[in-house]
Amino acid sequence: MPEAVQHPPWYVEPNEGESISHYFGRFRRHEAVCVSSPGTLSKAAGIGPVLARWEKFRFNPFPSEKELEAIAKLIGLDVDRIAQMLPPKGEKMKMEPIRLCAACYGEKSYHRLEWQFQSTVGCNSHKLRLLSECPFCKERFAIPALWENGECKKCHAPFRSMAKRQKPY
Missing domain, CATH: 1.10.260 (434 Repressor (Amino-terminal Domain))
Structure with missing residues (x-):
């Protein structure tokens, strides 16, 4: 064994x-x-x-x-x-703005590396555009290391509640 x-x-x-x-x-x-x-x-x-x-x-x-x-x-x-938490060779990163698929975050609450790839247009799972700011107060998202409660740092709207504001792509 x-x-x-x-x-x-x-x-x-x-x-x-x-x-x-x-x-x-x-x-x-x-x-x-x-x-x-x-x-x-x-x-x-x-x-x-x-x-x-x-x-x-x-x-x-x-x-x-x-x-x-x-x-x-x-x-x-x-x-x-x-x-595995680093971009694959040749994949360019989008350092700003920090992006998020609220629908994915609602299922499993963590930031996905692929959301920051320059080549990523939207979420392939949900066919939604990624958010780069809170849809409620327009505050840009903090770096994921600071996502302690999974919410907007300004208005405290939970990330998962933002999914209904994501547009299809």
């Missing part, structure tokens, strides 16, 4: 297709983690201030194998699993 994988108490399982920004925000808010900023986490891994850039979808230069190994070791994740 295979041995069960032992994870550290601060282990946070990534979601399928989750963006690195959203994942590290969830990781820092985990009860067993006492790190509140990306800079502190980067420093603990010995990789400089790169995590703050990654959380804003700035991958130039692209994360090195050494950086990924250092952060993977610190947080107890596989390097391959972290690499």
